[in-house]
Amino acid sequence: MLAIDRIFLHERMGAVALGSLAASGRRVADPRRAFCVMDHIVDTRPGRGDRTLMPGGQAFISETRRAALEAGLTLYDVTDPDQGIMHVISPELGIVLPGCTLVAPDSHTCTQGAFGALAWGIGSSEAEHALATGTLRVRRPRSLRVILSGRLAAGVTAKDLALALIARYGAGGAKGCALEFAGEAVAALDMEARMTLCNLASEFSAMTALIAPDDVAFAYLQGRRYAPQGASWSAAVAQWRRLASDPGARFDEEITLDAAAVEPMVSWGVSPAQSTGVTGVVPPAAAQRPLAYMGLRAGQALRGIPIDAAFIGSCTNSRLSDLRRAAALLAGRHVAPGVAAICVPGSSAVKRAAEAEGLDRVFQAAGFEWRESGCSMCFYAGGESFRPGSRVISSTNRNFEGRQGPGIRTHIASPETVAASAIAGAIADPRELLS
């Protein structure tokens, strides 16, 4: 049994979990450590309110709001200045802390393991359990250390690193283990890149991912709203420094990847494991089913495949550094004719910070729509999608059949690769735009 320090709900699962809890006559054990945000199905078009394009979506929002307020949770509502994708706002607000346990009914909760927290995604029944008891009953997972050696080359990001890892070891590669990312390449990443890396552990079938907290993590958290202050901060940091795995620690399994050899990655199929370097080809031995869905041929070069749309957003790649890197490529350029391009900042705070540096103007001048924050078109909930049958290059995390809408063909890639491809009107290598 593990004590759960932080619970995060969202409007897609909040009403069902809180409703079921209330129906069984139980209460939230400690509402001060339970949070709720409207991120999954909220409208991201400017001037939004409760109305959303998902049929019936408004009920998810209003019922979650009512249940969260009734239960005494801290709620980040649709128009709250702190609203955003949970895995973006939780670190922003210092809700996740090193050494804490944090759960949410969302499979990308492992993102927050980047801070050395034990953060993992759970189902609705487990969320009820965590809310009611402040604990979860968990089987001790097997441990896996992923050593990422070397340094990433210019134009190659944590997203590419994660996709290369999943492509090499398979979508089930982590086999339910708790995974620790270690090695020179990891230590060199900033916090936002570390979050991107841990985010994709969900696509690797890891129970969770974590990175040893260090000065980079402490510097990120210091001064955040829910982070300890003053003497409490010093005491906390002293404790957090002891969290790193011992030098001689033994893991059940260990795998390695040379980060220096990774190039920008693009998915060609319907699983993140079906990804390859942007200069590569669809594997000659690729299975028929994904190729039929994606409308591609075995052996076809990825670069130059025409795209209909480009999307920058999601808990994987929508933080300020992601937007800055994409904007650097877009500045002074324009998306190709006919390409629908959309940028959705990961949180309202990211949006404001980006606007303060003028990034919104860069995106818009280049032909991108500039949205309010949320999950948006990372997934299709029956509401907004791209034009039917569109081929989309996307900074999101899942390229499953229908993930972004019926028949939508998703290629996942880094924000740089999305930006470069939007400009070219076809899958492109962002390194060609780096001068």
Added chain:
Amino acid sequence: MTPLTRLTAVAAPLLLDNIDTDTIIPSREIRSTGKTGLAAGLFAGWRYRSPAAREPEPSFVLNQPRYAQARILLAGGNFGCGSSREHAVWALAEYGIRVVIAPSFAPIFFGNCVRNGVLPAAVAAAAVRDMAQAVAADPQGNPLTVDVRAQSVSLPDGRRWPFPLESEPKAMLVEGLDAIDLTLQSQQRIDAFLERDRRARPWIYLGAGR
């Protein structure tokens, strides 16, 4: 939750790897904040030619008359990957599937299954293929028998395969045990832990919100 001890039933083979929860229950099929009304949306993207019109796709396994009575699903590795949505299990259970047999399961999906009376039985890929072969030859004549207590799956010809299941998930399935009730029995120990922990990590225990 209905306990599950032993089941003999037709199995439907769907031997693709990495079948994700979006495929099991597409997001657009989750229309209410409840746990029901999901069976018709199960595998909607594959099961219907046009999900909106609900016109069946005849080639999809669950639409074939010989698998109409299926209560067991045979699947490929990493079944239930992707989104954490418990709706995937609610949809399977409401449709009538009580057992999924696959070489491996995504961790969240596994946990969701045992809390809803659905058994995730992990057996080697070769064994799943053997079962699928026997089932496909004659679905009604070769039903699978799943014995949760004995942790085994067997065919009428006597072939039998074990699957792992830890004691707690097993108790949840066999006795329909409610995990919250079980945990609340330890309330004193939980409170004692919290009292110690509050001193060790005071920053974890937040005040009255914002």
